[in-house]
Amino acid sequence: MALSRLNLSPVVPASVLTLPHGPVNLPIFMPVATQATLKGLTPEQLEDTGCRLCLNNTYHLGLKPGQDVLAALGGAHRLQGWKHNILTDSGGFQMVSLLKLANITEEGVRFLSPHDGTPMLLTPEHSIGLQNTIGSDIIMQLDDVLVTTSPDKTRMREAMERSVRWLDRCIAAHTSPETQNLFCIIQGGLDIEMRRECTEKMLKRDTPGIAVGGLSGGEAKDDYCKVVSAITPMLPDLKPRYVMGIGYPEDLVVSVALGADMFDCVWPTRTARFGNAITSKGMLNLRNAKHMHDFGPIEEGCGCTCCRSRDEGGLGVTRSFINHNAAKETVAAHLLSIHNVWYQLELMRQVRQSIVQDRFPAFIRQFFADLYPTPAQYPKWAVDALKVVNIDLMDD
Amino acid sequence: MFFSILKPTLSDSCAARLGRLSVPGRNAVSTPNFIALTSRGAIPHLTPDVLQRHVQPPGAYLALEDFVEKSHKTTPPILQIPSSSSSNISPLHAFTSLPSPTLMILSPRRAAAVKPPQGNLKSGMSIFTSTGFQSLTSPAYVSSISKIRPDIVIPLADLTYSNHSPVAKRQARMAERTEDWLEEFLSEFPTHASLAKGRTKIFAPVLPIDHPMQWEYLNRLSDADGFLPQVSGLALNDVDILPEIHTSYPDLTPLPVLSVAAAGAPTPHHLLRQVSLGVDLLTVPFLNAVSDSGVGMTFVFPPPSTKSDPSAAIVMTQSQPEETPGKTTGSQQDDAAFPDPITGLLPLGTNLWSPTHRLSPLPILLSCACYTCKNHSRAYLHHLLNAREMLAWVLLQIHNHHVLTTFFSSIRDVLSSSTAAAWEEACKDFARGYEAEFPIGTGERPRARGYHFKSQGGDKPINKKQWDYELKAGPDGEAPMEENTAVVDDQRGNGGETMLVDRTVSETPVVPDPNMDARDLDERGVGFAESMATAEKKAGAG
Numbered sequence: 001m002a003l004s005r006l007n008l009s010p011v012v013p014a015s016v017l018t019l020p021h022g023p024v025n026l027p028i029f030m031p032v033a034t035q036a037t038l039k040g041l042t043p044e045q046l047e048d049t050g051c052r053l054c055l056n057n058t059y060h061l062g063l064k065p066g067q068d069v070l071a072a073l074g075g076a077h078r079l080q081g082w083k084h085n086i087l088t089d090s091g092g093f094q095m096v097s098l099l100k101l102a103n104i105t106e107e108g109v110r111f112l113s114p115h116d117g118t119p120m121l122l123t124p125e126h127s128i129g130l131q132n133t134i135g136s137d138i139i140m141q142l143d144d145v146l147v148t149t150s151p152d153k154t155r156m157r158e159a160m161e162r163s164v165r166w167l168d169r170c171i172a173a174h175t176s177p178e179t180q181n182l183f184c185i186i187q188g189g190l191d192i193e194m195r196r197e198c199t200e201k202m203l204k205r206d207t208p209g210i211a212v213g214g215l216s217g218g219e220a221k222d223d224y225c226k227v228v229s230a231i232t233p234m235l236p237d238l239k240p241r242y243v244m245g246i247g248y249p250e251d252l253v254v255s256v257a258l259g260a261d262m263f264d265c266v267w268p269t270r271t272a273r274f275g276n277a278i279t280s281k282g283m284l285n286l287r288n289a290k291h292m293h294d295f296g297p298i299e300e301g302c303g304c305t306c307c308r309s310r311d312e313g314g315l316g317v318t319r320s321f322i323n324h325n326a327a328k329e330t331v332a333a334h335l336l337s338i339h340n341v342w343y344q345l346e347l348m349r350q351v352r353q354s355i356v357q358d359r360f361p362a363f364i365r366q367f368f369a370d371l372y373p374t375p376a377q378y379p380k381w382a383v384d385a386l387k388v389v390n391i392d393l394m395d396d
Numbered sequence: 397m398f399f400s401i402l403k404p405t406l407s408d409s410c411a412a413r414l415g416r417l418s419v420p421g422r423n424a425v426s427t428p429n430f431i432a433l434t435s436r437g438a439i440p441h442l443t444p445d446v447l448q449r450h451v452q453p454p455g456a457y458l459a460l461e462d463f464v465e466k467s468h469k470t471t472p473p474i475l476q477i478p479s480s481s482s483s484n485i486s487p488l489h490a491f492t493s494l495p496s497p498t499l500m501i502l503s504p505r506r507a508a509a510v511k512p513p514q515g516n517l518k519s520g521m522s523i524f525t526s527t528g529f530q531s532l533t534s535p536a537y538v539s540s541i542s543k544i545r546p547d548i549v550i551p552l553a554d555l556t557y558s559n560h561s562p563v564a565k566r567q568a569r570m571a572e573r574t575e576d577w578l579e580e581f582l583s584e585f586p587t588h589a590s591l592a593k594g595r596t597k598i599f600a601p602v603l604p605i606d607h608p609m610q611w612e613y614l615n616r617l618s619d620a621d622g623f624l625p626q627v628s629g630l631a632l633n634d635v636d637i638l639p640e641i642h643t644s645y646p647d648l649t650p651l652p653v654l655s656v657a658a659a660g661a662p663t664p665h666h667l668l669r670q671v672s673l674g675v676d677l678l679t680v681p682f683l684n685a686v687s688d689s690g691v692g693m694t695f696v697f698p699p700p701s702t703k704s705d706p707s708a709a710i711v712m713t714q715s716q717p718e719e720t721p722g723k724t725t726g727s728q729q730d731d732a733a734f735p736d737p738i739t740g741l742l743p744l745g746t747n748l749w750s751p752t753h754r755l756s757p758l759p760i761l762l763s764c765a766c767y768t769c770k771n772h773s774r775a776y777l778h779h780l781l782n783a784r785e786m787l788a789w790v791l792l793q794i795h796n797h798h799v800l801t802t803f804f805s806s807i808r809d810v811l812s813s814s815t816a817a818a819w820e821e822a823c824k825d826f827a828r829g830y831e832a833e834f835p836i837g838t839g840e841r842p843r844a845r846g847y848h849f850k851s852q853g854g855d856k857p858i859n860k861k862q863w864d865y866e867l868k869a870g871p872d873g874e875a876p877m878e879e880n881t882a883v884v885d886d887q888r889g890n891g892g893e894t895m896l897v898d899r900t901v902s903e904t905p906v907v908p909d910p911n912m913d914a915r916d917l918d919e920r921g922v923g924f925a926e927s928m929a930t931a932e933k934k935a936g937a938g
Contacts, residue, residue, distance in 0.1 A: 064783045
């Protein structure tokens, strides 16, 4: 893996990350193909959106199809027919967020099998073993995840320190560091000092990339921004900085401004299944009756396969047709997923271009001007966070 | 020429024929061929870009009732869509985004439609909209057609949509009404400027009743001073009458014949019979249902003969991986290619829910060149079904449509190069070589969607309720799957009054639920989208 920076800005990075299955441009948004499929889209359709790096969830793939199938087929790329890069998480987050009875000890995460209720244990070694079998291009360490809003400082410190110890076990267990890049995950909740301490410890391990974990769990956006802006200045220039679980458009652009450059979220595809389209003017619920006779594209000027007209080689899908079939035919969800994933990737392409052309502050001002009718409606957390990095949203 | 017969009836006993249907702006359709059935303007699970690239359906069958909503309050959007700058893009193409080369056939109702509780009125046909039944008269239908401009339209017919044959008195009324409605339809048709140019062709309905009960109607159809000059084809609701039509009404013989019989063709054996009877365009009611059941089709025509041509079987064996991983053995993996050891019959499809496919790197059908088979293994399809991921049904639809495309192109090859005797022999070989029915898909169908079957008293819901599911399930709606549980018991297709089609065809119910809209679906957790509660619980689980 190699990263080359395209700009010299001390904060906002634009770079090319070369991975085993081809180069990807940072900053990047990664759609989440949880169970080795992006909700109803063929790998070819995902490729059409410009996606070259998507996520699979280790926890889900470990359950279905199971490690033996992944091993027999030669990994997740072969399983899903995806020629490009894959990032897998460690499975720890799902254990804790989805399983009520998960119990974390120094050894690993204990939980009851969702198949038959038998007690199971996920250790850092298991997680890395599974990710080695999956063969993903970027793999994540198993970490001790705690909701950032947890008031228990002692437990938070324990989780942070354990995550560091588990990173050492992950590095030791990793059998293919030449083809799979292991990222550490910085923990420490909303405690800035603890986050800095964790960052220092993690950086000593010199992993190919660095992730910030435990966020997007319901904390205030101000607190989120403080954590990210405390960590990013400590990170080396030539390593990717991945903030896990971030996906709303305004969160993405602000996080880039704060110095992060990799993001993932299930939201674009999930919201598509509820009939919602992401546009530069905000969310559009196409199930609303007002779109019944709306024969325009999902978003005027959008370059996705759905929105481009037939003359432009697209499908010329109308809002009216989505309204006709939303929640009635899966085709409507597939079309909206194509649009939403395209929107997210296109947003990051534009962000990147503006960084390279040294006009990122102007871009971000235009982005907020499109999204909100008046500056008075701009979210305060975004205005404040951007001020810290010398971008004044109110500046004309 | 709209329809040309390239090779007429092979013999007196076999009416199979080769033809070509040409409509300006559409791909010419070589016949015999099949027409894809749509639901609410979409071929289920297939987005138009996938259709363009990997399916290329020669024709699509659409129902006006799928587009009429709240019509008492507002005009349906399909009647308001602005005209495209390109004359090849009909409003129907524009609204549905279906590929412009695809021929559009519009019918008042779906091929398998819900029986109207009050029957049809004297003035018109009862159609089932998302807000309940309403009556459609011929003038109103023609007015809609003038705005939608399909390539082919099927006028109203007084169909009962019952699986019992109506009493003689009712049959006589069916014929009378259909004749009256067609007369009204044909006189109304030329009054609309957009239809006067003759781009929209009319396929007159033929009723699913015996010839003696509708001979007067058929007489008028075939009469040069009657309906014949305006009629370009026939739409058969029951194919058995076709030999009598050919014998008794030679003037109707040059017309292309479309079969729309919902119950008429539950397997490819029935399709071959329809072709032998002289049907040119066939709707395939089992296609979407077989995909939904998790079955990938594996039949080819003519059938591979292991006696005369053992190479086919040998190729299958050789392409086995040297060492089959896990417990799966080679013979289990090849269930699609090899005959049943007891009956000696080849299966029509393979049930991808079956755990035998868990580790199989093979495509569904080794000889298949479809997108699914070129790119994806049975193991992946099994995984997708097991995980109830929507891509499973997308890939199955691509494959199964391809199998049928190949099936019909092989039928045409055999017809063009052989005699009646050789054709009949090939059909017999197919009947002798393949099992009579599709294997049963042993898993759940895709989550029920809005158009699905309205349960009448006593029917159980199609799929498990989401909340029941989650009580028993682990996280993320991951229910413990018992892989061998057949969820294909008789709880829905139990042959009640409203079932028009046999069990195989109706496994995925094909009719809308009048009392449910999209919000209900979400609230009640039966839409294909996750329930809101689940989504919120998982929010941020990236």
